[in-house]
Amino acid sequence: MMERVADEAQYVLAVLYRMRDEVSADPKLFEPDAQERIREAIVRMQDVLRSTRPQLMISEGVEQKVKAA
Secondary structure, eight states, X not given: OHHHHXXXXXXHXXXXXXXXXXXHXXXXXXXXXXXXHHHHHHHHHHHHHHHHHHHHXXXXXXXXXXXXX
């Protein structure tokens, strides 16, 4: 489950980075605060990834111990 959350967060981050580049390339096509909203969304997704990584590492460790036994 946590792996799926991390994968989805990675995907959303990739889309946000592309959108940030598009807004930077032609800001007249977007709302004035688009850059700021994208930046805030990037920060939130990075927080999601930070919070899931420790849980993923724990679950992978448990999974490896079970396989080894």
